[in-house]
Amino acid sequence: MHDPAAIPVMIIDDEPHLRITAGQTLELAGYTPEPYASAEEALEQLPPDFPGVVVSDIRMPGMDGMALLREVRLRDPDLPVILITGHGDISTAVEAMREGAWDFLEKPFAGERLVEVVRRGIEKRRLSLENRALKAELEAQQSAPGPRLVGRTPAIQRLASMVQRISQVDADVLLFGETGAGKDLVARAIHERSPRAGHPFVAINCGAVPESTIESELFGHEKGAFTGAVERRIGKFEHASGGTVFLDEIESMPLSLQVKLLRVLQERSVERLGANVPIPLDIRVIAATKVDLKAAAEAGQFREDLYYRLNVVTLPIPPLRERREDIPLLFQHFAVVAANRSGLEAPPLDAAGISALLAHDWPGNVRELRNLAERYVLLGSAFGYRLDALLEGAESEAGELALPQQVELFEKSLIDQALARHRGRVSEVSEQLGLPRKTLYDKLRKYGLKAEDYRQSAEP
The missing domain is CATH 3.40.50.2300 (Response regulator)
Structure with missing residues (x-):
């Protein structure tokens, strides 16, 4: 208050x-x-x-x-x-x-x-x-190039640093993370920060394309190549020339097609169905998976040679529960995006809201958090802007953390929010939180928070 x-x-x-x-x-x-x-x-x-x-x-x-x-x-x-x-x-x-x-x-x-x-x-x-x-x-x-990886925790800062470094190297990348963790955003961030940014970013969900059509989708076909092929079709790989192909849920790709994908990655060329002329490709491939591809290869569910070809650079994406301190900041980010899109206001979080966010286990990761933020903006008034009600009684598994850890996490998040709100002005933060300045400084040291970081982030 x-x-x-x-x-x-x-x-x-x-x-x-x-x-x-x-x-x-x-x-x-x-x-x-x-x-x-x-x-x-x-x-x-x-x-x-x-x-x-x-x-x-x-x-x-x-x-x-x-x-x-x-x-x-x-x-x-x-x-x-x-x-x-x-x-x-x-x-x-x-x-x-x-x-x-x-x-x-x-x-x-x-x-x-x-x-x-x-x-x-x-x-x-x-x-x-x-x-x-x-x-x-x-x-x-939004003024920065490409999608921004929002967060202040060491895990997300390391990921952002790796994305920046990898984007400048023209190598294929394998992203590993749970469903909803943000693999598609990371793929776009790599593309938009790379020299390929002015060329197409072609995303393909390997688990959503029917097996009967996925080969034609990826490689294209010539007229008459099969029944129903009434005209030539340019495949996704060919369309992405100069840019990036993002293969999401790569573990769902049929084994028969994995052989052809391996050849494309090795030779950087593609042949349309019904044609014998290879078409050179200038592409970067980013693949994403939610399973352990090495274990899948050992179990015979994924080609081992394709796994090793994709595994040149692997980026693990942390689940939301492993970077809980970023949750309030991410939630506010998504709420503002939703508010801008809908023309409504995004009420700021109060202490009870932050507590509800930190208590939830987020099995759907960032995607679940974004959906909650959108419901908060669009429907929140009907629930008195109570996040615990909007979460629909989802059971919390934050009990896995000891009580002192939960208290510290909550306290650090409140201080982080106050520092961001007051642009690093310690006197105002001290007044808002009702803490003596010496106590506040002690807590800043304890949690590794620096007021000057919040002042710098407020500069144009």
Whole structure:
């Protein structure tokens, strides 16, 4: 929770007694009142990303409340403006709401009513600013070449470093990871960071293409090569010339076809069905599997020679449960993507939400987390934005971790979230978490967190 005392509330009114009365009421409620006698004076002091709300009378000499509302909305349409109207002036209140006012107060109003309207406006402002920060981070990520591997854990940082190195070497790659771990994203990241980025990326799910057509899909065919071949077809390998072929679920490829794939990899050429002329290929092949191909080869379920040909460079992709500290960051990333796509807001995580995310075992890995984030954005309001309800009572296996480990993981995640939210400003993190600065610094050392890393990540 944010400390109300750190949140300013602009009070704009040409009547001194109203500024004083409203200011005292808000101060007693824990907010920091900022009184101004005119709209012009207040606008001069209004900073970008003002964290509070604006409360203004409508009837004022010079710039009135409606003109102030329009100017504020031009500067920041997400900043809540609460207007004070005269008794019975319903038409003005309706006009104010139509112009985009957050709410209005009718004179005379009770102090409790003022505090409640301000409280709701500040909560709305907090959500808007946090969502804005997430969007800015997402845009920064998208400006980098290729898909970004989101995460701060050593496992994902090692993977990102290996992806960057391998992308510059024109070698075939084998990706190994559980279903939903992100093998397709890693394959695209390698392609987009490589010199082949301007050429096709052709993805083929070997387990989804019928065995009767997969050979034609991969290698193509000539007209009349078989019944139904009424015209020439360019295969996936040939179409990918200059680019990358991604063979997902390579373990599902029929053994008979594995022989031909081995020949393609060795000779870098392909023959269409019904033709005898080899077509040279300029491609990189990235294969992905969720099973141990060496064990499958030993069991006679996969060709051993093809396994060794693919195993030049192998990248293991860690499952989500082995990098739990990345889960809240990944969830927010996917929520912002979903919010941008749907035009909705992505409410930031609270402590209960982070706890629910860390407690789940994620058998579906990153794919399951992304689906949950999309449900959170689209359906979350119906469940009160409770992630435990959205998880539909899925049984947690986080009990495999000892209680002290679970507590430390949760604590580290909360500190990580606060550092990211406040761009590494330790004083603000200390205030938000209610920790003395020395205690916070001790915990930063304990968890290997550095405030300067979060300040650097916020730079353009």
